[in-house]
Structure formats: structure tokens, C-alpha cells
Amino acid sequence: MMYRYLAIVLMFTGSHVFAEPLSLSVNQIRKDLAADVVDIKVLEQYEASEGKAVEVTYSGIPLEKLLQYLYPKTWDGFEGEIYFHALDGYLSILNTAKARQGEAYMTFARADGKPFIIDNNNQNEKDVPLAPFYLVWDNLHNPLLVGSNAYAWPYQVYQTELVPEAVVQSLLPPNASASVEAGFDAFRDNCLGCHNINGFGGKKYGMDVRQVIKALSREELYEWIDKPSAINKYTAMPPLSAGITGENRQRTISSIIDYLQAI
Numbered sequence: 483m484m485y486r487y488l489a490i491v492l493m494f495t496g497s498h499v500f501a502e503p504l505s506l507s508v509n510q511i512r513k514d515l516a517a518d519v520v521d522i523k524v525l526e527q528y529e530a531s532e533g534k535a536v537e538v539t540y541s542g543i544p545l546e547k548l549l550q551y552l553y554p555k556t557w558d559g560f561e562g563e564i565y566f567h568a569l570d571g572y573l574s575i576l577n578t579a580k581a582r583q584g585e586a587y588m589t590f591a592r593a594d595g596k597p598f599i600i601d602n603n604n605q606n607e608k609d610v611p612l613a614p615f616y617l618v619w620d621n622l623h624n625p626l627l628v629g630s631n632a633y634a635w636p637y638q639v640y641q642t643e644l645v646p647e648a649v650v651q652s653l654l655p656p657n658a659s660a661s662v663e664a665g666f667d668a669f670r671d672n673c674l675g676c677h678n679i680n681g682f683g684g685k686k687y688g689m690d691v692r693q694v695i696k697a698l699s700r701e702e703l704y705e706w707i708d709k710p711s712a713i714n715k716y717t718a719m720p721p722l723s724a725g726i727t728g729e730n731r732q733r734t735i736s737s738i739i740d741y742l743q744a745i
């Protein structure tokens with residue numbers, strides 16, 4: 483009961499009641515956590531090309547150690563999501579359970595002293611700066627982490643934010659249908675990195691997503707999510723992941739629209 487009430491209040495007050503982004507300083511963290519700095523060798527996902535693995539060793543801090551340091555009162559026992567804000571406005575969302583697996587490292591340099599940059603082969607971008615922080619996963623010891631979409635590698639991370647589960651749930655309207663709930667999950671996985679609701683989410687596209695959709699019909703929304711470039715050749719928005727195909731694609735897009743219309 484309390485929970486539902488909290489959710490309703492959060493939906494309409496329009497403010498961050500609990501979570502505030504915390505800015506990260508490389509110098510401060512290197513100084514305060516000097517004893518926790520480790521070298522971590524990974525298969526560099528962004529630079530891998532077919533059949534060719536690229537190993538890179540980075541210097542960084544185990545993510546859990548960093549979170550304990552950043553949130554001494556909150557991290558232990560905390561449930562919800564960690565937001566990693568990037569300088570380009572992109573937001574990467576990580577469930578706390580994954581952070582507790584002990585396989586993530588927040589890095590700030592290459593161990594060999596070479597420039598802290600990568601080539602992002604997926605997006606055809608060369609010499610992309612990774613600073614201030616770059617989250618990597620120990621995928622040499624856990625092959626399940628290789629190429630898994632569920633484990634993001636955000637770079638240019640400059641802020642973290644702990645978002646409690648109750649706040650996450652507050653983005654779901656009360657009495658949501660199954661399709662609205664499925665749409666909420668799909669929206670978090672595929673859209674919230676760039677778009678925000680009530681200030682929660684990425685800021686790549688500044689306007690609240692509820693404003694953005696107002697002028698669009700269901701058909702227009704469907705087309706836009708499926709293939710934005712068909713509507714605007716120059717759009718910076720990517721289509722819904724090509725990995726979601728066929729009937730599943732139709733269902734996913736429909737449920738995202740159900741969710742957007744419900745909020």
C-alpha cells in the first residue's frame with residue numbers, strides 16, 4: 483500500500499526524491515583508493531572484429547569497491563539500479579545484482595600507458611576518448627560476458643547514480659497491463675539510455691519522452707521506432723535493435739507504444 487502511494491507521488495512530483503547523480507573525480511579516486519587499483523586484462527569488445535580478439539589491459543578499481551567508497555551508507559544491501567552517465571548524454575543502466583558479481587571494473591587508464599582511447603568498430607568511430615571512466619568486465623575469466631548485451635561497457639562515465647527499486651517501479655503506471663509492463667522493460671532496455679521520463683534516463687534527447695510522443699499517432703510511433711531513418715534520413719536515433727526480429731519485433735514495439743501511451 484505504502485509502496486503504491488510512494489509510486490504515485492513520485493510520478494507526479496516530477497523531482498528526484500532519492501537519487502542524485504554523483505560526479506566522479508579521477509584524481510580523488512586514484513588517491514583515496516590507491517590500494518585498490520588493479521590491472522585488468524579484457525577482450526576489448528569494441529575493437530574485436532570477426533574472428534580477431536583484441537586483448538587490452540586497463541588500470542582501474544573493482545566496481546564494488548568504488549561503490550562502497552562512493553556510497554558508504556547506501557551501497558551495502560541496496561537494491562535497484564546503477565545509472566552511469568556519460569559525457570555525451572548517454573545513460574547506461576546496470577542492475578545492482580550484476581554489479582555484485584564482482585566481475586566489473588571502473589577503469590581510468592590503459593596499463594601500458596598508451597592513450598585511453600578505443601576504436602568503436604560497431605559505430606565506425608576511431609580514437610574515441612574513454613576518459614574519465616570506462617566500465618569493463620572480466621570476460622577473460624567468464625566467457626558468458628563476451629558479446630552479451632546485458633553487460634554494458636559505458637565509456638566517458640562522469641557520474642553515477644543509485645536509483646532505488648521503488649523509484650524504478652514508479653516509472654510504471656499503477657495497474658499496468660501485462661503489455662504495458664513488457665513495454666516498460668523494453669523501454670528501459672532500448673530507449674531510456676537516450677530518453678528521459680521525469681528526469682530519469684539519458685539526456686541525449688533533452689525533452690521528456692511524454693512531450694515527444696504527444697504529436698505522434700500510434701502508426702507514426704511504430705514506424706519511428708522500427709526504422710527512424712525511413713522518416714528522417716538524418717536522424718541520430720538508431721532503429722530498435724536488429725537482433726529483435728519477426729513477431730517478437732512487432733510485439734516489442736507494440737508494447738513500448740502501450741507503455742508510452744499509458745504514461
Ligand code: HEC
Nearest residue numbers: 672673675676686687694695706707714717718719720722
Ligand atoms: C542512441 C540514442 C537513442 C535511442 C537508444 C533511442 N532514441 Fe529516440 N531519439 C533520439 C534522438 C537523438 C532523437 C531526436 C530526433 C532526431 O535526431 O532525429 C530521438 C527522437 C525520438 C522521438 C521523436 C520523433 C519525432 O518525430 O519527433 C521518439 C518518439 C523517440 N525518439 C522514441 C524512442 C523510443 C521509443 C526508443 C526505444 C525503442 C528510442 N527513441 C531510442 C535518440 C535515441
